[in-house]
Amino acid sequence: MKYFLVLFILTAFFFTSDISHSQTEDELINSGLADIYNLNFPSAISKFKQLQKEYPNKINGYFYESIVYFYEALGTRNEIIFEKYMDASDRLIEKCDKLLDKNENDIDALYYKGQSHSYRSLLLLTLNKSLLKAASNGSDGYTILTDIIKRKPDYYDAYMGLGLYKIAIGFVPEKFKWLLNFIGFDGNLKEGYELLLKSSQNGKFTKTDSKIALAFFSVQEKEAKDERTVKMMKEILDQFPNSPIIKILYAGSLQLTGKTDETIPIIEDALRLNTGSMQNEINKGGYALLGNAYFKRNDFENAIKYLEEHLKHVVDEDRYNITMYNLGMAYELSGNRSKALEKFKLVRKKFIDERDGEGEKMFYKFAQDRIANPLSNLDVLLIKGMNLRESGKFKESADFYKNLISSKEMDVFNSNEDKIRIFMESGSSFLMNEEIDLAFDYFMRVTKLKSEREKFNIPTAYFELGKIYWKRGDKVNAEKMFEKIFEFGDYENRQSLEMRLKSFKEGV
Numbered sequence: 024m025k026y027f028l029v030l031f032i033l034t035a036f037f038f039t040s041d042i043s044h045s046q047t048e049d050e051l052i053n054s055g056l057a058d059i060y061n062l063n064f065p066s067a068i069s070k071f072k073q074l075q076k077e078y079p080n081k082i083n084g085y086f087y088e089s090i091v092y093f094y095e096a097l098g099t100r101n102e103i104i105f106e107k108y109m110d111a112s113d114r115l116i117e118k119c120d121k122l123l124d125k126n127e128n129d130i131d132a133l134y135y136k137g138q139s140h141s142y143r144s145l146l147l148l149t150l151n152k153s154l155l156k157a158a159s160n161g162s163d164g165y166t167i168l169t170d171i172i173k174r175k176p177d178y179y180d181a182y183m184g185l186g187l188y189k190i191a192i193g194f195v196p197e198k199f200k201w202l203l204n205f206i207g208f209d210g211n212l213k214e215g216y217e218l219l220l221k222s223s224q225n226g227k228f229t230k231t232d233s234k235i236a237l238a239f240f241s242v243q244e245k246e247a248k249d250e251r252t253v254k255m256m257k258e259i260l261d262q263f264p265n266s267p268i269i270k271i272l273y274a275g276s277l278q279l280t281g282k283t284d285e286t287i288p289i290i291e292d293a294l295r296l297n298t299g300s301m302q303n304e305i306n307k308g309g310y311a312l313l314g315n316a317y318f319k320r321n322d323f324e325n326a327i328k329y330l331e332e333h334l335k336h337v338v339d340e341d342r343y344n345i346t347m348y349n350l351g352m353a354y355e356l357s358g359n360r361s362k363a364l365e366k367f368k369l370v371r372k373k374f375i376d377e378r379d380g381e382g383e384k385m386f387y388k389f390a391q392d393r394i395a396n397p398l399s400n401l402d403v404l405l406i407k408g409m410n411l412r413e414s415g416k417f418k419e420s421a422d423f424y425k426n427l428i429s430s431k432e433m434d435v436f437n438s439n440e441d442k443i444r445i446f447m448e449s450g451s452s453f454l455m456n457e458e459i460d461l462a463f464d465y466f467m468r469v470t471k472l473k474s475e476r477e478k479f480n481i482p483t484a485y486f487e488l489g490k491i492y493w494k495r496g497d498k499v500n501a502e503k504m505f506e507k508i509f510e511f512g513d514y515e516n517r518q519s520l521e522m523r524l525k526s527f528k529e530g531v
Contacts, residue, residue, distance in 0.1 A: 048074065048083065052228060055087055060231075060263045064091050064300035082118050086135045089115050093142050097149055098304040100340040105150060112139045130175055137167030141184050150340070161188065183222035183229045183236065189215030190240055212529040216240060234259055235272070242279065244490065244527060246454045252276045267293040267305045274312055281415025283316045290316070307336035311346060314353075319414045321407065323353040344370045344386040351390065355398050356406065367393045385479075385515040401436055405448050412452045421456035424449035443469050443477040447484060454487065463491050470507075479515040482508045486520055490527060 051070050058067035068091050074084030092108035095101070119136035122129050141164030147157035165188050171181045189211050216237070223233030238255035256273040263269050270293035274286040290309050297305040314330035317323070330350040337343045351366035370390035404427060411420035427433065428449060436445060450465035469484035489504030505528075508520055 048078065048081075052083070052087065056228065057263070059091065059094065060269065061266050062268060062299035062301050062305070064095060067091050082115065082122070082132065082135055085111075085115050085118060086139070089139070090142060093146060095301070096146060098301050100150060100338055105146065108146065109143065112143055115139050128174075130171060130178065133167055133171055134178070134181060137164045137171065137181070138184060140164035140167065141188065164188070177225075179222050179225040180227055180229045181222075182218045183226060183233050186215045186218030186220075186222065186233070187236060189218060191215075212240075212525060231259060231262065238276065242276075242526075244523070245279075245281075246457075248280070250280070253280055253282075265296055267296045267299075267309075268301070270296070271305065271308050271312065278312065278315065278319075281413060281417075283319045283414045286312060286316050303336050307333060307341075310336070314346070314349070318349060318353060319410045321410050323357045326350075326353040327357065342383050344383045344390070348386040348390050348393075351393060352398075352406070355393070356403065360397060364394060367391075381516055381518050388515065400432075401441055401444070404432075405444060408448055408452060412455055417452065417455040417457075420452040421458060424452050439472045439474045440476050443472050443474055443480050446472075447477075447480045450484070450487065459491060463488065466491075478511060479517070482511045482514065483516070483520060486524060489524075493527075 051074050055067045055070040055074075058064070058070065068088055071084045071087040071091070074081070074087070076084075078084065089108060089111035092104055092111055096104040096108045116136055116139050119132040119139075122132040123136070126132075140160045144157045144159075144161035144164060147153060147160065164184065168181045168184045168188075171178050172185065219233045219237050219240070222229045223237055224230070226233060234255050238252045238259075241249065241251040241255070243249045253273075253276050256269075256276045260266075260269050260273045270289050274289045274293070277283075277286045277289070290312050293305065294309045297309070310329045310333035314326050314328075314333055317325035317329060327350065330346055330353065333346060334343065334350070337346075347366055347370045351363040351370075354360075354366060355363035367390040370387050372387050408420050408423045408427070411423055424445075427445065433445075436442065446465045446468045450462045450469070453459075453462035453465060466484040466487045469481060470488070472481070474481070485504045485507035489501045492498070492501035492504060505524060508517075508524060511517075
């Protein structure tokens with residue numbers, strides 16, 4: 024369940040907003056929000072308590088104090104902090120209800136109540152709590168925020184919450200359609216984006232937050248080479264140059280575009296600035312990104328160094344199978360098979376099956392394969408070619424696969440599994456190098472082969488073919504390719520592929 028909200032969760036860390044107040048209140052709120060961005064939670068709480076003291080008949084100070092606990096619970100997954108937030112939000116909703124009993128048209132009370140229900144929903148989902156409670160809170164929040172906008176269309180701060188939920192619900196996979204029936208509304212990516220755009224342009228306190236959300240929801244398929252996310256994150260970093268979390272998010276957006284080398288000094292700077300709240304979480308994210316960067320550079324010794332450091336900061340509730348698997352791969356690529364086996368055996372089969380991400384399950388399966396079978400020559404070759412592509416060296420990666428396909432080594436790789444992997448990686452590199460016809464050819468080759476082991480690659484190839492048809496204006500054949508995604512049962516990475524399909528067809 025949690026997987027389809029990945030982007031939603033990333034942006035939610037900065038999901039803060041408010042309504043029009045006097046200048047003194049505005050100053051306190053803005054200063055407190057800046058403290059949150061800069062990860063100075065004690066200072067933020069102090070300012071929000073000051074709001075409560077100076078304006079005892081208002082609830083904005085109580086709302087903002089509660090969301091500091093929300094951010095901390097979201098990042099740390101600490102059960103005590105989770106309960107602290109839930110208690111604080113319970114009290115806040117009670118305060119809102121008392122105000123609404125006196126005046127049902129109190130828009131501000133409605134707003135804080137709707138926002139609180141929305142935060143509760145997100146936290147319940149993120150921490151693998153009750154799906155039904157999460158859905159119920161989400162439905163309440165969405166209904167209230169929708170009512171606010173109907174009553175007062177210029178209440179732009181409410182647009183952000185609605186936009187995020189339109190997008191998040193728009194990503195619900197097929198297997199969770201029951202959830203939509205339960206909460207009674209559907210999602211729409213384009214509408215969500217437009218709502219976020221309104222709050223980013225007109226919101227009183229949500230301009231920056233909405234830009235962060237827009238940045239992540241603007242991510243397109245890699246071959247589009249769209250720079251919007253990087254540019255928006257850079258604008259926010261310029262606004263908060265000493266924020267370690269903004270630096271981490273900016274570095275992550277750069278890595279998605281293949282600008283691996285640029286990210287290293289930015290991440291190192293974020294770690295240097297990591298002296299405030301959420302230090303463990305910044306270390307965890309920063310070292311993971313550094314390990315990923317060095318892995319893509321085929322510098323496996325440094326990849327090992329930073330991935331090991333990352334794992335010192337994970338907690339039991341974290342998903343870390345992909346990191347543990349990559350660490351094992353780095354050890355094996357460095358020639359240390361015994362250490363690699365040690366790491367592969369630590370990839371865990373501990374899922375809340377319905378709600379945990381597909382990646383945890385998929386990399387558990389990969390690890391079992393690696394335990395049984397050492398890296399083959401083909402494995403090493405494919406990693407090298409993939410790392411060239413993921414580091415933005417598109418021509419080098421395309422040439423690498425052309426040389427591999429034309430070499431005598433291809434005679435050794437005669438199983439369907441081997442061919443599927445080679446053709447899939449080749450097609451992906453040709454696509455990134457803008458050799459579209461060649462990419463189409465190799466994706467089509469994948470679809471002509473049958474294999475249980477590489478089953479997820481075949482529907483992925485159909486998706487890539489559909490994208491090419493779509494961009495050529497042939498939407499009839501594109502839809503035929505897209506329909507194939509749903510014909511292969513419950514394969515690994517299906518939910519991710521469904522998300523990509525929705526984003527490609529309905530996104531902006």
